[in-house]
Amino acid sequence: xxxxxxxxxxxxxxxxxxxxxxxxxxxxxxxxxxxxxxxxxxxxxxxxxxxxxxxxxxxxxxxxxxxxxxxxxxxxxxxxxxxxxxxxxxxxxxxxxxxxxxxxxxxx
Numbered sequence: 001x002x003x004x005x006x007x008x009x010x011x012x013x014x015x016x017x018x019x020x021x022x023x024x025x026x027x028x029x030x031x032x033x034x035x036x037x038x039x040x041x042x043x044x045x046x047x048x049x050x051x052x053x054x055x056x057x058x059x060x061x062x063x064x065x066x067x068x069x070x071x072x073x074x075x076x077x078x079x080x081x082x083x084x085x086x087x088x089x090x091x092x093x094x095x096x097x098x099x100x101x102x103x104x105x106x107x108x
Contacts, residue, residue, distance in 0.1 A: 001071045003042045011039045018063045022046035025056055042067060059107035068102035075100060 003011060015037035022035035026048035037044040042063045046053045058064055079092035101107055 001074050006070065011042060014042065014063055014066055015039045018044050018061060021062050026050065026052050037063060057105060059103055059105065065102060068100055068107050072096055072100035072102055
């Protein structure tokens with residue numbers, strides 16, 4: 001999955017959400033050393049002067065969560081479009097959900 005598949009407006013909104021999330025995790029702008037998100041790649045960084053970002057799991061960050069969800073959705077759509085017999089598609093869907101366990105410590 002490529003972040004450019006997401007509309008630019010949506011990527012910009014997601015980056016704004018990511019930066020705000022970082023600021024809130026840090027405890028405000030005064031504790032935010034760096035809050036960055038690239039709206040083209042969705043690459044991001046959050047660094048707090050008090051180290052608060054270390055307590056947040058990677059999968060909890062908005063950009064990582066949204067990318068994982070998009071990858072899982074794409075995987076599931078590929079299952080749906082495939083020529084796999086209907087009675088076996090649930091295995092394909094389950095495989096997507098297992099490999100792309102968004103919202104858990106096993107998220108990619």
